[in-house]
Amino acid sequence: MAVATTPPITAERAAAARRRRGGKVSGGTVAIGIVAWVVGLLFFSPVLWMFLTGFKQESQASTDPPTFFFTPTLDQYRAIFDRDFAPYFINSATASIVSVVLVIILATPAAYALSIARVAKWRDGLFFFMSTRMMPAVASILPLYIIAKNIRMLDNIWFLSLVYTAMNLPIAVWMIRSFLIELPKEVLEAARVDGAKLFTEMRRVILPMIAPGLAATALICFIFAWNEFFFAVSLTATKAATVPVFLVGFITSEGLFWARLSAASTMAVLPVIIAGWIAQKWLVRGLSLGAVK
């Protein structure tokens, strides 16, 4: 029997029950909450400190004891924009976005080949992929530098994007593969029975279903590309210089201008932090990928 409105008498009883129940928030939960907040703030404090220091005068940036109270100023940020920050930002964005797009385009069919359309010895293939990520950037820098020089691709944002693509491909393949194997087989079989050929099957059935997984992978790859320091500094100079290069420029021989550097660092890390905060669910999803086998 459907009741359109709950009879008042039940509402009263429910309210009374809630009152009786709601009173007791277990002491354990409160304790956990406190611990969580303390640890959370502790972990966040260095970033907060960097953010605040960007608004200090240089003299307030390094003091003993540290300056907690000060009048904020925009001097440091003005100085940064005077230095023409924008091109660095654009280069970082270009390299990151282009490499992410390339990675997704390449990794998806590769992952598909390693999961659903099971290529023989896929396990070896996967491990093989991952093993290339095990080599530190420093090892390949000179060879890459030499080759880049020879084909005149030094200080070229597209070359850097390509390097980032190669760097992120293994992770992307691993992640996308893990999302693909979670797909219910019956849905794919139904698509085949319905007459879908491979390309249609991919486009109309598979891609929409793993879209969140792709987003998660893209986010992680973006983070890695944006935050990448070594290749950026080694392979670019002026035209293709990215944000990390900009940062390095502040470590001059005159010594550390920490307030200004803080402001610059804040600008450098802000995009990824904001992206990560907003797309938290995707981040979590991406990081826990094929853990749920």
Add this chain to the structure above:
Amino acid sequence: MATVTYDEASRFYPGSDIPAVDRLSIDVADAEFLVLVGPSGSGKSTALRMLAGLEDVDEGRIRIGERDVTSLPPRDRDIAMVFQSYALYPHMTVAQNMGFALEQAKVPKDQRAKRIRDAAKILDIEPFLDRKPKALSGGQRQRVAMGRAIVREPQVFLMDEPLSNLDAKLRVSTRSQIAALQKRLAVTTVYVTHDQVEAMTMGDRVAVLRDGMLQQCATPLELYQRPANAFVAGFIGSPAMNIREFPVVDGKARIGEVDLPLSREEVQALARDGGDRVLLGFRPESVDLVSRGEGFAVEVRLVEELGADAYLHGKIVGAEHAEADVADIVTRVDPARTPGIGSIVYLRVRPGKEHAFSPKTGLRLG
């Protein structure tokens, strides 16, 4: 004495004013097998979980024996539970699954091993003691889940639809095994199912729930013969009882063109109710095929032949038809002589076999 008492127990859905279980009161006797049955959303699982301590009790009390367990956590209630999905620990062997609770209760190792062996023998799962759940079939896992419960020798067994995940044939055989096991162990058992056949065949008493409220708690026979309201009448028994509204004229219910006399109590109850219609119920097996003039006319719409029985679906001639194409009466007929579709047959309800309910409240009259 391990009795179980629900005393005006209620539970509200979290964040809602709607009760999942509404003032439930049931007394389960020691060693009794009580079945909680009802459609989905009736609150039967919630009621069981309240007994287990997995669900808060918002109003009322719950007692096991003389102890009021309403605020006790599950581990202090001395109960064992069989879950619908069996909830076996996937990384432990069968023996470890069965022994886990005993370990928590600090039962010494040799006693543990003995109890596990005995329980495994009863359930015939001795060969599987060293296997992990994923190496077992559904039926085997179900028995392990039961073994995990009986090894604890608790005061009460709780079972939440343990047979739902088994195929039909296995369900039938396991049903009788569980009932026999319960009789042998003589442990109070509260059993939840949505299947009324299970309820009727297994329970000493059956409690029918609907929308969180107890409709009737009685022995299967009593539920069958004297349902307390129209819902219970229609829920218990398969095929379901025919329940329809008929006009009442002169103390008789008018079915088609024939009158069915109502008993005096029924008439008096109707008069008190103040109405000129009655909700009448009669079971397919309480209706006889008669010759013209002795019963009301029914046009045959469908005949189901089941081998041992046949069921005739038809429309009463002369009665109001709410929906044009739906048969409004089902009756059991002799499979050797089934009438053809479209023919007219004459049916009569065996006197005294009708159930009268109030059209307004659904409650039994008389």
Add this chain to the structure above:
Amino acid sequence: MAVESEVWVGAAPRRRPEPKRLPTRERWVRRGPLLPALIFAIVLTQLPFLFTLYYSVRERNLLRPGSDRFVGLKNYGKVATDDLFRNAVFNTIKLTVSAVLLSMLLGVALAVVLDKKFLGRGIVRTLLITPFLVMPAAAALLWKTSIFNPVFGLLNWVLSLFGVSNVDWVNRFPMPSIVMVLTWQWTPFMMLIVLAGLQSQSPEILEAAKVDGATAWATFRRITLPHLRQFIELAVLLGSIFIVQTFDSIFMITQGGPGQATTNLPYFIYQKAFRAFDVGEAAAAGVIVVAATIIIATFALRVISGLFQEEA
């Protein structure tokens, strides 16, 4: 009570039938279009490695133009017998094991905390993932100047409240300093993976444990941790691969020092490449690191698996 003899009571489980193979033509139609992408992807990721491999068997020093020639495994020999290389290996192991262990322990603890409901849980989680998002190079600079600085650093300021006087972290405790930074950065990573594991537990199994009389701690130890094993393994594997390659922090904070105290393998390679400009040795060292990483990761996995063996 005798169980009715059903077909499958006590019957030996049948062997799983071989997975049906699609007819050959069908297979190629399905996989054909994928091959180019797969091959291209493989080639692209292998290219840097192949370049490095190529140069690792050649002797070439950028300071001496025209010195390029094939020398076989000579570079590998030089690197392997280099004391500084061995030092870098030990440092890398110390660093990786410490950082992975600490961040995993913290990660598990924080995941357990974040699994419970409390006021502002979402905000705390947001705060906790931030270290992972910050550019490691910027973070390293931040730690060096704002936190570790003996005079102006926050860490010493906090410690001074407890009566501990100026500690020169970077020079006196270089390894712990780096480990601190790495733990700070990687705990969110471990935490998120373990949290996913915690939230993927079956609620009915947890309830069964409750009914079986397990305390919260017993449930965690006997039911939750075994379930978390595969998540922890994944996190450790992935985390190790990345942490072995730590470069930004060492470059920014200690420059491998004092002396060679915090020179790990990547920084060792960097020195070979950008101080000595010895392309060949640097490349050879790089190839050795790949092999070493694989070994470390496998070793770590085996240790973890051992920890989770259920007692009979």
